[in-house]
Amino acid sequence: AEGFQVYDAWGNCWIDWSSGVLITNAGHGRREIIDAIAGQACAKLLTNYCFPSRIRARLVERLAELSPEPLKKVFLLTTGSETVECAIKLCRTHGVKVGGRSKHIIVSFENAFHGRTLGAQQAGGIPALKEWIVNLDPGFVQVPFPDGFRTTDTSFDYFLKCLDERGVEPADIAGVMLETYQGGNAAFAPRAYMEALRQWTTGHDILLVLDEVQAGFGRTGTMWGFEHYGIVPDLVCWGKGISSSLPISAIVGRPDVMDLHPPGSMTSTHTGNPICCAAALASIELVIREQLAENARVMGELLHQKLQAMKLRFPEIGWVDGKGLVAAVMCVKPGGKEPDGDLAWEVVRRSIEKGVLMFSPVGMGGGSIKICPPLVITEEAVLESTEAFEEAFAEAVAQRRSAAA
Template identity: 30%
Template sequence: MTELRYRLPQRRELVSEVPGPRSRALDVRRRAAVAAGVGSSVPVYAADADGAVVIDVDGNSFLDLGAGIAVTSVGASNSAVAQAVSEQVAHFAHTCFMVTPYEGYVRVAEELAALTPGEHEKRSVLFNSGAEAVENAVKVARLATGRAAVVAFDHAYHGRTNLTMALTAKSMPYKAHFGPFAPEIYRMPMSYPFRDEPGLTGERAARRVVSRIDKQIGADSVAAIVLEPIQGEGGFIVPAPGFLPALAQWARTNGVVFVADEVQTGFARTGRWFASEHEDVVPDIVTMAKGIAGGLPLAAITGRADLLDAVHPGGLGGTYGGNPVACAAALAAIDFMRAHDLPARARRIEAIALPRLRALAAECDAVGDVRGRGAMLAMEFVEPGGAEPDPELTRAVAAKALEQGVILLTCGTYGNVIRLLPPLVIGDDLLGDALDVLEAVVRAVA
């Protein structure tokens, strides 16, 4: 990656307590105006951000290892994205593609056809959020196959709409008391190497899934398998090698649509453009969002032309889907990722961070597992000497790191995973500083 210039100094610097007085004052206003159901991971309020740094309203400069949950991969205020947005909004901010279409939408669809796995003919539809993308992928699969059943997996997260809550595995905070949920969703066991029985290969884990599908549903009733190539909210679970290819092959043989949910894993995050590529899996439909547009709300599904073209005109879309400003941002972000080879940068982040995390795990028996690919890495915390999840320790590590100026996110079905999702443009020195803090905090807390 070539040397980049930033508006803001790329450094960690604390000038007040955390949270500071202005963040605390804003939090009082928030509680009086914002619904309590909207949570935030950290108690500081952002005033500015650039590259891999977030500056709060009190002037503290934090190193950002969350990237807005894998969104700001090209940096928090990428100048190329900002310029593209400014130019587009000066012409028109909205016409609705379903009323007066525009070239930006078409260009994004062309880029997605080129970037997503496979050389087959493809079509795309643009939306606003990852949940919308997943929901529409299921709609397409059901219409195209004439079947109703959808297979999802333990530890999955696919969104907060009614259908995507049904696909999501975790109750709190995503599903509790929001039911009833959409029907014909069937949950299958995920390949989770750290918690699976010893010796369970990816192929055997896939056969376990297929056996249950045959017994509980029947292959000829299944419209789609929806699966994250690396599970995100569920704990950055990387399935055992062979799991994804075996399920994709079974789906192909049985006329089932294989949907790869790449909302979090897509756009260079794991060291390839899409995580499915690590095992040469070619999904029938790919769902995308998060890193696609440099921070603006945009999502997409890209898939086999015969599947997406099976839907009648007007059956897919939305008022804001493929908004022209978001499309301009996406085109600039994709150009930047390509020009600066951000897949290679993600691999560089892995090469720096993963050995240090593994060394920390060898030193500290509260770290049960270290896993991930590219700039999507995680540590799973457990009770020492076993595999019992330790969510309290996990929360303490994240809180102590914030006090030292590093933003970390937690995740996992059991709430016991620290995930590292830095912007892909983070410099080696800045990444090293963040890892220094993380190591010191884990040693102190654990």
């Protein structure tokens, strides 16, 4: 793989619309990242669980420099799920400190995905992913996400109403956690909603956590996805595109919150691995130097223009959402909002045959086709891939209509 293209052993080439599941923000196979990995490996420091290292310090300092006030304390981990687990731990510890043991509830959103570990899946809002959990923690409460499609009432008053219906008092809430955009459908909340949420959480000593594992490092057309909302959360979770390659993640937050647990109390064995730190530093510098967030914004405008035109053409597209170089096309059965997972699968299959690499449909009902190319994609490639995608969609729809006739 190289840049925004992926090859197989027989020389076939695809324009990548997956970024390896939103990992390769700086592009596939970047020489700068490869050299950084090799250089650190040759330095012979391959792990440093218990002790600091220069490369780890450099990464933490760089992330703190790039983060707005008051997000100035960074802790490195390995996976996005780990950062969510740490955020839950910090929220509940802070809640007990400011409000006693009753202040422990984590409010999150229906259809959200925060990872596959125990706490992350309970914070998530997908019931099928929780079936393996024998005793669900009643301290996790979900409310509808204000996407404007499935939840038509996007007012903050509706958020408060839902809490009231669930018998949840602000005094008992330790944290509100949400994805910057919902991973299953690329849905963003209204800016006014997020501004009201930020004001409300501050007023009730509730921590606001933004899960930016997918949204960070230029993906949405800004360095940080939460910039679209004009707010600064208390904690932010990062992962995936942080390195464009190796597994590394981070949580950043207010120093007074991050210091609630002493050194060593949130670690895991491979936390801040030196080789992964080197990869992350190289990727971040590429995103900044090559202005990839800006490229994501500009190419994203073109991508979304093409997708919105498709929505007007096909009644089988119920919804298109996203910002920058993340988008989702929701396939529905005409005349309603019921997801059409079979159609989505057929569109993806035909797109791959036409040279556009995509991952499996996602979201509730499996009807959401996710589009997230590397941020280095060019205008020519956006036009070529959207043309192929539209052809694939038209063929899949024609087949469906013919079978129904």
